[in-house]
Amino acid sequence: xxxxxxxxxxxxxxxxxxxxxxxxxxxxxxxxxxxxxxxxxxxxxxxxxxxxxxxxxxxxxxxxxxxxxxxxxxxxxxxxxxxxxxxxxxxxxxxxxxxxxxxxxxxxxxxxxxxxxxxxxxxxxxxxxxxxxxxxxxxxxxxxxxxxxxxxxxxxxxxxxxxxxxxxxxxxxxxxxxxxxxxxxxxxxxxxxxxxxxxxxxxxxxxxxxxxxxxxxxxxxxxxxxxxxxxxxxxxxxxxxxxxxxxxxxxxxxxxxxxxxxxxxxxxxxxxxxxxxxxxxxxxxxxxxxxxxxxxxxxxxxxxxxxxxxxxxxxxxxxxxxxxxxxxxxxxxxxxxxxxxxxxxxxxxxxxxxxxxxxxxxxxxxxxxxxxxxxxxxxxxxxxx
Amino acid sequence: xxxxxxxxxxxxxxxxxxxxxxxxxxxxxxxxxxxxxxxxxxxxxxxxxxxxxxxxxxxxxxxxxxxxxxxxxxxxxxxxxxxxxxxxxxxxxxxxxxxxxxxxxxxxxxxxxxxxxxxxxxxxxxxxxxxxxxxxxxxxxxxxxxxxxxxxxxxxxxxxxxxxxxxxxxxxxxxxxxxxxxxxxxxxxxxxxxxxxxxxxxxxxxxxxxxxxxxxxxxxxxxxxxxxxxxxxxxxxxxxxxxxxxxxxxxxxxxxxxxxxxxxxx
Ligand SMILES: Cc1cc2nc3c(=O)[nH]c(=O)nc-3n(C[C@H](O)[C@H](O)[C@H](O)COP(=O)(O)OP(=O)(O)OC[C@H]3O[C@@H](n4cnc5c(N)ncnc54)[C@H](O)[C@@H]3O)c2cc1C
Numbered sequence: 001x002x003x004x005x006x007x008x009x010x011x012x013x014x015x016x017x018x019x020x021x022x023x024x025x026x027x028x029x030x031x032x033x034x035x036x037x038x039x040x041x042x043x044x045x046x047x048x049x050x051x052x053x054x055x056x057x058x059x060x061x062x063x064x065x066x067x068x069x070x071x072x073x074x075x076x077x078x079x080x081x082x083x084x085x086x087x088x089x090x091x092x093x094x095x096x097x098x099x100x101x102x103x104x105x106x107x108x109x110x111x112x113x114x115x116x117x118x119x120x121x122x123x124x125x126x127x128x129x130x131x132x133x134x135x136x137x138x139x140x141x142x143x144x145x146x147x148x149x150x151x152x153x154x155x156x157x158x159x160x161x162x163x164x165x166x167x168x169x170x171x172x173x174x175x176x177x178x179x180x181x182x183x184x185x186x187x188x189x190x191x192x193x194x195x196x197x198x199x200x201x202x203x204x205x206x207x208x209x210x211x212x213x214x215x216x217x218x219x220x221x222x223x224x225x226x227x228x229x230x231x232x233x234x235x236x237x238x239x240x241x242x243x244x245x246x247x248x249x250x251x252x253x254x255x256x257x258x259x260x261x262x263x264x265x266x267x268x269x270x271x272x273x274x275x276x277x278x279x280x281x282x283x284x285x286x287x288x289x290x291x292x293x294x295x296x297x298x299x300x301x302x303x304x305x306x307x308x309x310x311x312x313x314x315x316x317x318x319x320x321x322x323x324x325x326x327x328x329x330x331x332x333x334x335x336x337x338x339x340x341x342x343x344x345x346x347x348x349x350x351x352x353x354x355x356x357x358x359x360x361x362x363x364x365x366x367x368x369x370x371x372x373x374x375x376x377x378x379x380x381x382x383x384x385x
Numbered sequence: 386x387x388x389x390x391x392x393x394x395x396x397x398x399x400x401x402x403x404x405x406x407x408x409x410x411x412x413x414x415x416x417x418x419x420x421x422x423x424x425x426x427x428x429x430x431x432x433x434x435x436x437x438x439x440x441x442x443x444x445x446x447x448x449x450x451x452x453x454x455x456x457x458x459x460x461x462x463x464x465x466x467x468x469x470x471x472x473x474x475x476x477x478x479x480x481x482x483x484x485x486x487x488x489x490x491x492x493x494x495x496x497x498x499x500x501x502x503x504x505x506x507x508x509x510x511x512x513x514x515x516x517x518x519x520x521x522x523x524x525x526x527x528x529x530x531x532x533x534x535x536x537x538x539x540x541x542x543x544x545x546x547x548x549x550x551x552x553x554x555x556x557x558x559x560x561x562x563x564x565x566x567x568x569x570x571x572x573x574x575x576x577x578x579x580x581x582x583x584x585x586x587x588x589x590x591x592x593x594x595x596x597x598x599x600x601x602x603x604x605x606x607x608x609x610x611x612x613x614x615x616x617x618x619x620x621x622x623x624x625x626x627x628x629x630x631x632x633x634x635x636x637x638x639x640x641x642x643x644x645x646x647x648x649x650x651x
Contacts, residue, residue, distance in 0.1 A: 011456070015463060015581045023575055053578025066578045 013072045016057075020076035023052065024083035032084035035213035036358055039205070041166050042213065043124075046090055050121015054080075055094050058248075059103065063111055065119040070248075070310035074255040078303070081259025082266075085362040086213035088259060090124065092252035093162055097245035098125035098171045101190060105233030105241060114169060114192060126163035127249075128219055129173045129242050131156070136375050138173075139185040139239055143221060145174040152231065154191065154199070154224040160369075164217040165202030169194050172219070173242055176235045185239035190232040199224030210361030247319055249370050250327035254306035257330030257366045258299060261337035264359045265295045268344045282344070291344065295337045302330040321383035328376035331366035338363040386442040386540060388431045389493050389501040390466065391516060394450050394457040395421040395509040408615040420457045423504025425573040426566035430534055431502045432465045433571065438540065443467040447492050449477055449485050455589065462584035463576030470496055474593040476605030484604040486518030491597040494523065498561060499540070505530045505565040513565075520563040528556050529565030536560075 009017070027045055035042055049055065057073040059065020073095065081088035102115040117123040134141040143156025154174055161170065170193050177187030193200060203218040233241060269292065272283040282288050309322035338360040342349035349356050367373045396402060396411075397419045403412040420428070428446070435442045446461045448454050449472040458469045470492045477488060493501065501523075503516035513529070520527030532553075533546040545564060547554045576584075594601045602608055626643065628636045644651045 011459065012581055012585055015456075015459065015576070015584075016578060019576055019578070019581065051577065052575055057578070066582060068578075 009072070009075075013068070013075075016066075016068065016072055017075045017079065019052070020054070020079040023049065023054075024079045028080065028087055029083035032086070032213070033355070033358065035084070035086065037212075037352075039207075039212045041215045042087070043166060045087065046124060047121065049080075049087075049091065050124070053121070054091055055121045055124070056099070056119025057095055059095075059099055059115065059119040063103065063119055064116045065099075070251065070314050071307050074251060074306055074310055077252055077255040078259040078262070081256040082263040083259075084213065085256055085260050085359075085366075086211040088252075088256045089162055089211060089214050092256055093127055093249065094118065094125050096248035096252045097127040097242075098169070100245045100248045101171055101232055101241050102192075104244065105190075105237075107229070109229065110192065110232070123168040124163060124166065126161055126167040126170045127242075127245065128158040128161035128164065128170050130159045130161070132159045132218075135159075136372060138242070139188065141173060141175065141188065143172070143174040144179065145176050145189060145191060147176070148225075151225065151227040151229075152191065154193070154221040154226065156221050158219040158221070160206065160216050161219055162369075163215050164195075164219045165205060166215040167195055170200075170219070171232070171245075172221070173238050174221075176238075186236055188238040188242075189235045190238035190241050191226060191230045192232055193224065193226060193230065197224055197226060209364060210358070211365055212361075243320070246370055247313070247323045250323040250376075251306055251310055251313065251319075253366050253370050254302065254309075254323075254326035254330035257327075257334035257363070258303045258306065260359050260363050260366070261295070261299050261302065261330075261334045264334075264338045264341035264356055264363075265292070265299060267354075267356055267359075268292060268295070268341050272344055288344065291340055295340055298333045298337065302326075302333040305329050321380055324371070324376040324379040324383075327366075327370065328373055328380070331363075332373060334363040334366050386434070386438045386440075386499045387497050388434055388438075388442060388444045389496070389498045390424070390427045390431045390444060390446045390461065391489055391493075391501065391503040391519065392424045392428065392446050392448045392457065392461055393421045393504070393507045393509075393515075394418045394448065394454045395507055398422070398508060404616045404618040408617060410616055418453055418457065420460055421504050421507045421509070423506060423508065423566055423568070425504075426568065426570045427502035427504050427564075428461050428464055428466060429571045429573040430564075430566055432574070434500070434534075434536065435465075437536075445469065445496055447489055447496070448472070449488050449492075451475075451478070458589055459581075459584050460576050462587045462589075463580040464574055465580060466587075468587060469589045471589055471591045472593070472597070473591050474595075474601065474605065476594055476601035476607070479606030479609060480604060481609040481611040482512050482514035483518055484606075484609060486515045486522060487604045488594060488597060488599060489515065490519045490522035491599055492592060493519065495597065498523075500543075500561055501525075501563040503563060503565050505567050516563055516565045523561075523563070525561050525563060526558045527563040527565070528558060530567045531564050532567045532569045534564065534570065 053066050056065035057068050061067040118125050129138050131141050146153045172191045172193045173188050175187050176189040177183050199222050201220040206216045272288055273281050275282045306326040309319050309326045313319045341356040342360055345356050348354050397417040400416050405412055431444045435444050444466040446458055446466045446469040448458055472488045472492050506513035517527055528545050530547050531545040532548050535544045542559055544557045594604055628639055
């Protein structure tokens with residue numbers, strides 16, 4: 001079975017990955033189909049993962065995190081994604097985007113108040129950049145933050161924010177420049193917004209194709225009043241912080257894609273050994289064998305690309321291009337592999353009773369969120385100039 | 386309180402076991418080893434007792450096995466045990482249950498103990514002998530297959546129950562005593578990430594038989610009273626038979642005949 005393994009892991013790292021695998025196998029995978037059917041977000045399971053340390057994996061130990069390297073984090077995330085991509089997305093966003101923002105730019109008080117409980121798994125955090133009119137062109141966002149004597153007032157609407165209705169706090173991107181004097185990306189700031197703030201409303205959860213157990217919703221901000229220390233880092237630097245967070249986030253989507261694809265392959269290996277047509281198991285046909293071989297090869301390559309970028313990131317390199325490559329390749333691998341998986345299962349693959357159909361639906365979003373495949377290609381192409 | 390857990394590392398129940406061609410043992414390549422599941426209940430019960438007893442209570446894991454056993458010991462430490470004694474001696478390879486029990490009992494005695502938890506059996510060979518033998522060697526009472534555990538305030542006695550045919554048996558025993566743990570006793574916790582980090586720094590003492598003052602010729606394979614002559618793989622499942630081209634009545638008759646005469650099940 002092609003489970004995730006990495007040569008050269010220390011005993012500690014291997015134990016962490018095994019814990020993730022065991023937890024995912026016992027506490028997530030058996031229930032994933034049911035959560036998918038009922039669109040149930042299992043906050044209790046998320047909290048349990050948080051208590052075990054999975055929501056502070058790369059957070060430095062001084063902020064109550066585990067201080068682990070990014071490869072170990074990606075391996076653990078892959079295990080969770082293989083069990084249920086809808087759970088992996090909460091883990092991936094929380095660990096990558098809000099955490100990175102606070103580690104890099106939080107004040108001592110902000111880290112005490114938000115980062116530490118986040119790392120201990122007591123607070124779940126999300127990230128809201130996209131708006132209905134500002135997706136790929138996120139810098140054109142319109143939500144407005146206005147400085148008042150007491151602090152800030154936020155107005156506007158965010159679209160499709162993961163955990164908008166289920167997180168304890170959201171990192172919200174809003175403009176701090178003057179209306180009419182739009183300076184694009186330079187006019188955006190980052191705000192730490194508790195989801196119980198007056199004026200913050202999470203709308204009805206979206207009815208999605210996949211990741212159905214994950215909460216995705218618009219946010220309405222109407223005179224949402226925040227204290228002065230809700231501003232993260234420097235005003236006007238929000239877009240830069242968002243891009244830093246997305247570098248880490250995209251590595252996570254890479255691991256998520258690998259996890260989805262790997263589980264699809266594992267199902268196919270088993271199924272093609274059992275299913276007989278023309279008096280032979282399917283895997284005796286060379287056309288089937290070649291398909292499995294290609295699936296396995298692409299998965300290995302996708303994992304290697306993400307891990308390579310992770311090593312660069314931990315060495316302090318700028319990984320914008322590499323994170324985009326990892327995300328692009330892994331998400332397209334997930335989509336391709338799950339498409340082949342349905343084909344190999346035939347009619348059964350198209351049925352809700354079999355697991356590959358869900359993997360296929362879950363795979364698709366990895367080509368869309370945290371930057372579409374086209375946007376990843378743009379980032380890579382720009383870096384080549 | 387000095388709380389001891391006896392722990393055995395076994396092949397994961399999901400591992401496919403292959404018998405060596407010459408029948409001398411099993412293929413160990415590619416086997417994933419884990420804590421024997423019943424021993425996980427023992428670890429959990431020990432940790433719960435430690436939390437309840439408080440003070441300077443400690444949980445010490447005692448395990449006999451080769452180098453790889455350390456991985457399972459570390460998992461128990463990551464769950465929250467404080468220290469471990471690893472009895473590691475090549476002479477124990479092929480020792481019988483009594484030999485292993487002698488080694489464990491000596492290690493436990495050297496460490497000191499107030500109470501001992503073990504799994505009701507190891508899921509590899511299912512002998513269920515070691516815990517009872519350890520209790521006998523330490524000259525303490527033992528109750529095996531416990532599904533409930535309670536201790537008195539002064540920690541002098543424990544009340545446990547065992548599931549028996551059609552009911553439950555409640556037993557009170559003085560302490561120190563040894564308890565073999567059964568499924569349902571508790572829900573073993575996961576080793577947390579902080580637990581894994583902390584486990585790195587916890588002491589694991591490795592001792593061999595000489596270090597325990599035991600004679601390898603007596604305790605080890607050489608002194609074993611049990612010899613495993615041969616390992617035989619389970620027979621491959623035979624292909625089924627399909628009755629075709631017959632009328633239903635005729636086919637039923639044939640089916641009954643086959644079940645009676647060939648399969649000998651009716
Ligand atoms: C399940 C889910 C969860 C999400 N979670 C979050 C979240 O937590 N936080 C958040 O902020 N957002 C979130 N999003 C939003 C997501 O990031 C956006 O959907 C994504 O960035 C794409 O934006 P868009 O949907 O507006 O598409 P558009 O930008 O309208 O793109 C439509 C199509 O046009 C293509 N396109 C656009 N510009 C170009 C170009 N210059 N060159 C070539 N092609 C181009 C795109 O690639 C795409 O194929 C989530 C979305 C989903 C579906």
